[in-house]
Amino acid sequence: MVRRRNPDTLAERSERAHGPGEEVDSLLRGLELLRLFDVRHRSLDIAEIAAKLGLSRATAAKLVATLQQHNFLRARAPGGGFEPHVACLSLGQAVKRGLPIVRAAQPRMLALSHRHGVHVTLSTRDRWHMLVLEHVVPAGQVRLGLDTGARLPLASSASGRAYLWAQPPATRTSLLERIKEQDSDGSFRLLSGVYAAFEELAERGWCFLAAPVTSQTASIATPIDVFGQTDYVLTAMAVGADAQRKLRSKVAPELLAQASAIAHDLTAAA
Amino acid sequence: MRARPAAQGRRGFVAVRLDANFIPTMPASSPLTTPAAAPPLAEVRVLARGLALLRAFEPANDWKTNAELSSLTQLPKPTVSRITAKLTEAGYLLYSAERAAYRLGTSILALGFVAAANPNLVVLARPLMQQFANEHKVSVVLASSDGDSMVCAEVAHSQAMLFTLRVRAGWRFRMDQSALGRALIGSMGDAERERTLARLADAHPETWSALKAQVKSLVNQMQRRQYCIAAGTLERGTNGVAVVIDTPDGPHSYALGCAAPSNVLSVGRIESEVAPGLLALKQQLEAELGGARERAEG
Numbered sequence: 278m279v280r281r282r283n284p285d286t287l288a289e290r291s292e293r294a295h296g297p298g299e300e301v302d303s304l305l306r307g308l309e310l311l312r313l314f315d316v317r318h319r320s321l322d323i324a325e326i327a328a329k330l331g332l333s334r335a336t337a338a339k340l341v342a343t344l345q346q347h348n349f350l351r352a353r354a355p356g357g358g359f360e361p362h363v364a365c366l367s368l369g370q371a372v373k374r375g376l377p378i379v380r381a382a383q384p385r386m387l388a389l390s391h392r393h394g395v396h397v398t399l400s401t402r403d404r405w406h407m408l409v410l411e412h413v414v415p416a417g418q419v420r421l422g423l424d425t426g427a428r429l430p431l432a433s434s435a436s437g438r439a440y441l442w443a444q445p446p447a448t449r450t451s452l453l454e455r456i457k458e459q460d461s462d463g464s465f466r467l468l469s470g471v472y473a474a475f476e477e478l479a480e481r482g483w484c485f486l487a488a489p490v491t492s493q494t495a496s497i498a499t500p501i502d503v504f505g506q507t508d509y510v511l512t513a514m515a516v517g518a519d520a521q522r523k524l525r526s527k528v529a530p531e532l533l534a535q536a537s538a539i540a541h542d543l544t545a546a547a
Numbered sequence: 548m549r550a551r552p553a554a555q556g557r558r559g560f561v562a563v564r565l566d567a568n569f570i571p572t573m574p575a576s577s578p579l580t581t582p583a584a585a586p587p588l589a590e591v592r593v594l595a596r597g598l599a600l601l602r603a604f605e606p607a608n609d610w611k612t613n614a615e616l617s618s619l620t621q622l623p624k625p626t627v628s629r630i631t632a633k634l635t636e637a638g639y640l641l642y643s644a645e646r647a648a649y650r651l652g653t654s655i656l657a658l659g660f661v662a663a664a665n666p667n668l669v670v671l672a673r674p675l676m677q678q679f680a681n682e683h684k685v686s687v688v689l690a691s692s693d694g695d696s697m698v699c700a701e702v703a704h705s706q707a708m709l710f711t712l713r714v715r716a717g718w719r720f721r722m723d724q725s726a727l728g729r730a731l732i733g734s735m736g737d738a739e740r741e742r743t744l745a746r747l748a749d750a751h752p753e754t755w756s757a758l759k760a761q762v763k764s765l766v767n768q769m770q771r772r773q774y775c776i777a778a779g780t781l782e783r784g785t786n787g788v789a790v791v792i793d794t795p796d797g798p799h800s801y802a803l804g805c806a807a808p809s810n811v812l813s814v815g816r817i818e819s820e821v822a823p824g825l826l827a828l829k830q831q832l833e834a835e836l837g838g839a840r841e842r843a844e845g
Contacts, residue, residue, distance in 0.1 A: 307594035361659030369660030375608025426661030
């Protein structure tokens with residue numbers, strides 16, 4: 278039995294403690310610093326890092342120097358800021374290697390993608406986002422920013438809605454309450470869509486979302502139930518004018534079947 | 548009580564540093580230490596310790612007890628216990644009560660992995676594209692294929708031009724009419740090109756016969772010169788030229804091209820001046836991408 282302590286407690290405490298003069302844990306600050314880098318922010322300079330974390334430039338520079346010494350960051354050309362380096366890569370690769378669900382899901386995701394020409398994503402929750410663990414792109418199509426380590430908003434992604442629906446009532450209520458509090462990212466306005474997705478999930482086992490990435494995309498998502506826990510979600514995304522029809526009529530039954538097969542494989546392996 | 552190494556400093560701290568050329572494949576039994584190295588003044592000690600502890604789970608993320616982690620990192624066991632508790636509370640480690648051991652949690656993948664895993668052509672190309680646009684007084688576009696379209700990943704306009712093309716990052720071009728798309732079609736293998744042409748025939752039946760007649764010429768252009776010129780095919784009065792960029796992920800992953808009104812960018816000027824410059828830019832970007840991936844893979 279794996280126990281996951283509430284991952285948000287310390288993050289919240291750390292966020293609260295970012296004010297001047299307060300005791301803040303430098304380890305968590307350093308890790309928060311690494312979280313700033315994603316597909317939209319591949320390179321940041323000291324001033325940007327300091328501003329985003331609410332730190333002084335001197336503190337940000339010290340954290341960056343430590344991360345640089347341990348190969349988690351490297352400097353770009355002079356004046357070009359810093360970017361994640363090989364230690365971020367090798368640590369992430371270790372996580373992927375150690376995840377049985379990634380090994381179980383990969384061949385099934387590939388098969389689904391090849392058969393229907395859709396993007397297929399395996400994700401799990403990280404704070405208030407769905408974190409991509411594995412992503413398969415159909416031949417000839419661009420990645421659309423989806424790759425291992427990418428994060429999608431919990432309330433406004435098909436995967437996030439499927440995850441929320443599958444949680445025990447107390448957990449779901451707690452997460453929804455937090456989403457309501459987060460007015461700044463527009464999540465509150467999305468709640469009607471979230472509840473509609475819950476109804477669809479209860480009726481069909483999957484939920485549909487139009488235009489999660491660009492205007493010509495659509496997604497369907499279903500939770501993967503392993504040992505009575507639903508930490509993971511399988512999502513298919515289609516691109517093009519007929520994406521909705523394709524997903525609802527052709528891809529959905531197979532998405533459900535593959536999610537069920539992944540859960541079965543994991544259970545059997547255990 | 549475990550013997551402490553001679554390099555240990557005050558409060559039992561041992562400098563845990565990874566060499567600049569560290570390749571993360573060392574056996575789990577190897578201590579992650581270089582005892583002679585002293586921490587530089589700027590190093591934040593608790594962060595350095597936490598990072599070393601996280602890296603002790605490489606390469607396979609097996610379950611590890613506090614005692615094993617202490618041995619691997621040569622940090623005192625109470626220090627390891629405090630750090631593992633903290634990292635577990637923050638979601639970066641998972642704890643198994645049955646094993647009394649830890650392993651990395653999926654949240655680790657939020658720590659810069661996506662940016663580190665993808666050497667970013669766009670970031671590499673941006674300043675070079677702007678320099679090229681200014682030097683040659685053109686608009687430069689980096690794009691990749693998406694179905695039967697080319698999607699602009701980055702655009703740089705010459706700062707000397709009064710009127711620039713109406714193109715921004717995210718815009719789509721028809722693959723069959725732009726120099727970018729034509730360069731890509733001309734670079735594809737036969738099977739991939741046939742599939743692409745079949746898609747284009749379905750999507751644009753009205754222009755299919757014109758494209759079909761030019762396919763052989765596109766392939767010849769790319770084989771002979773490694774660039775493709777499109778004179779007025781995308782927009783009347785505008786000329787363009789494009790090359791393809793091979794990345795570590797695969798051949799012709801991107802197309803890089805430039806365009807300008809034909810009175811500024813004649814076919815003669817493209818052939819004598821702009822295309823050679825574009826080919827040099829292609830080579831520079833491919834070399835830098837290859838180097839970035841090699842560094843990332845250790």
